[in-house]
Amino acid sequence: MQRRAFLQQTASALALTSLFGRAAADAYQQAFKAALPQAPWLAGLESVAQPAYDTTVAVSGRWPAALSGTLYRNGPARHDIGNFRYKHWFDGDGMLHAYRFDGKTLRHQAKMVMTTKYTEELAAGRPLYPGFASPVPNPAPVSSADAVNVANISVLHHHDKLLALWEAGSPWEMNADTLDTLGTYSFSADTDGAPFSAHPRVEPDGTLWNFGYLSAAGLLALWHIDAQGRVVKVGTVPAAPMGMPHDFVVTDRHIVVLLCPLHYRGIEGSTFLDAHEWAGDAPTRVLVVDKNDFSSYRWFELPAQWVFHFGNAWEDSQGVIHFDAARAPTPTLMQDNFRRYMRGDAGEERPSQHYSYRIDTRQGKATESALFEQSFATEFPVIDPRVSCRRNDRLVMLHRKATSKAAHPMLTGVSTYSYSTDRLESYDYPATVIPEEHLYVPRPGSAPESDGWIVGTALDFARLETQLNVFDAQHLQDGPIASAALPYTLPLGLHGKFVA
Numbered sequence: 001m002q003r004r005a006f007l008q009q010t011a012s013a014l015a016l017t018s019l020f021g022r023a024a025a026d027a028y029q030q031a032f033k034a035a036l037p038q039a040p041w042l043a044g045l046e047s048v049a050q051p052a053y054d055t056t057v058a059v060s061g062r063w064p065a066a067l068s069g070t071l072y073r074n075g076p077a078r079h080d081i082g083n084f085r086y087k088h089w090f091d092g093d094g095m096l097h098a099y100r101f102d103g104k105t106l107r108h109q110a111k112m113v114m115t116t117k118y119t120e121e122l123a124a125g126r127p128l129y130p131g132f133a134s135p136v137p138n139p140a141p142v143s144s145a146d147a148v149n150v151a152n153i154s155v156l157h158h159h160d161k162l163l164a165l166w167e168a169g170s171p172w173e174m175n176a177d178t179l180d181t182l183g184t185y186s187f188s189a190d191t192d193g194a195p196f197s198a199h200p201r202v203e204p205d206g207t208l209w210n211f212g213y214l215s216a217a218g219l220l221a222l223w224h225i226d227a228q229g230r231v232v233k234v235g236t237v238p239a240a241p242m243g244m245p246h247d248f249v250v251t252d253r254h255i256v257v258l259l260c261p262l263h264y265r266g267i268e269g270s271t272f273l274d275a276h277e278w279a280g281d282a283p284t285r286v287l288v289v290d291k292n293d294f295s296s297y298r299w300f301e302l303p304a305q306w307v308f309h310f311g312n313a314w315e316d317s318q319g320v321i322h323f324d325a326a327r328a329p330t331p332t333l334m335q336d337n338f339r340r341y342m343r344g345d346a347g348e349e350r351p352s353q354h355y356s357y358r359i360d361t362r363q364g365k366a367t368e369s370a371l372f373e374q375s376f377a378t379e380f381p382v383i384d385p386r387v388s389c390r391r392n393d394r395l396v397m398l399h400r401k402a403t404s405k406a407a408h409p410m411l412t413g414v415s416t417y418s419y420s421t422d423r424l425e426s427y428d429y430p431a432t433v434i435p436e437e438h439l440y441v442p443r444p445g446s447a448p449e450s451d452g453w454i455v456g457t458a459l460d461f462a463r464l465e466t467q468l469n470v471f472d473a474q475h476l477q478d479g480p481i482a483s484a485a486l487p488y489t490l491p492l493g494l495h496g497k498f499v500a
């Protein structure tokens with residue numbers, strides 16, 4: 001597609017997707033405060049105590065000499081503005097964290113992402129703009145998606161830029177050393193403001209692919225960016241009824257996007273989440289796009305389901321695309337539980353189960369099968385980044401076992417799985433610890449997937465500390481080989497990236 005046409009479609013769609021909110025009484029803050037003493041896990045959903053941190057602590061255990069670098073993480077952190085509390089976990093304003101370690105100490109730096117929304121609401125002392133699922137009293141008009149961009153989902157380190165990512169607007173550029181916010185980031189003048197999802201896929205050579213959704217226009221935007229950060233091509237695919245895709249996968253030939261049947265129905269007088277309707281009798285539509293030509297695509301179908309996160313994808317010589325994902329039967333976790341959390345209520349358990357998928361591009365058929373028992377719930381699947389968009393053998397993920405005695409409703413441990421040996425290894429955290437996303441960090445110089453560490457943060461709500469733990473990826477079940485604990489808790493976050 002020509003860039004001018006892409007820009008025009010994007011601009012009109014962004015205008016149409018302006019969010020509107022309506023006034024609502026705020027009982028959430030009171031309910032949350034009342035629930036906290038009986039449910040100490042809710043410490044992970046309190047507003048962050050400070051707008052910035054810079055703390056250095058000693059590490060304990062056998063910290064590997066070769067493991068040195070920075071883990072950048074992002075997540076919703078400010079959940080309250082004065083007497084107003086957001087009504088959904090995903091509405092919290094983003095805070096960017098840097099965990100810098102050298103084998104002796106851990107330095108934790110963090111700063112709020114100074115988005116337009118955060119900055120203006122801080123000055124006003126009250127909410128001005130509606131959130132993803134939070135109506136606000138007397139909302140100000142929303143001029144663009146970036147006016148309500150909270151930059152709170154993930155982080156990307158690419159072509160020497162550190163970018164805090166939301167999913168419906170621009171990346172926010174951050175100073176990698178100071179974590180100061182530099183402003184919204186444009187990959188090119190004619191893609192300014194176009195939606196850039198929080199889950200770009202980066203190939204081993206640095207080639208970057210991403211998508212973004214333009215719900216009101218019924219379009220899915222696609223991005224192809226080179227290792228130097230230059231836009232190679234952009235395009236749109238007509239995809240109505242639009243779902244709310246959060247992640248996608250890429251093989252050496254194709255882009256695959258699942259449009260789960262959480263259909264966009266229009267947004268008048270509601271929030272963005274409420275503008276969607278679950279159509280449980282409709283299929284999940286699977287879009288397969290040629291990486292070389294965004295105008296060449298096919299659709300496949302799978303049963304209705306909800307997927308936040310995929311592990312990886314690859315393609316065999318018979319034209320079969322293989323990928324895996326944490327699959328839930330419905331989006332109830334997002335539509336219900338993540339609202340309840342904000343008023344101090346865990347709600348019913350809504351586990352997602354890990355599935356592997358096959359799309360036979362020659363037979364025109366998509367199929368799925370569960371990888372593990374239903375009693376073993378998973379989320380946050382990751383791989384060795386050196387096999388991204390290529391065939392992988394190993395998977396790292398968080399899990400929750402049905403037999404868990406955890407004193408909280410979140411994920412409870414970390415697992416690794418090998419497809420070739422069918423071996424699943426797990427480590428269960430103590431009952432009062434909530435793990436966040438754990439990443440596979442390769443040992444420098446090692447062959448892909450052969451040697452490395454699993455590195456992740458966790459909230460210990462009994463000790464009131466946020467920890468960083470390191471596991472030997474070959475001996476996960478032995479527990480952390482090294483750890484560092486901060487003398488405070490941080491709000492539970494979402495995704496990170498390790499930079500050696």
Ligand SMILES: [Fe+2]
Nearest residue numbers: 246309494495
């Ligand atoms: Fe995500």
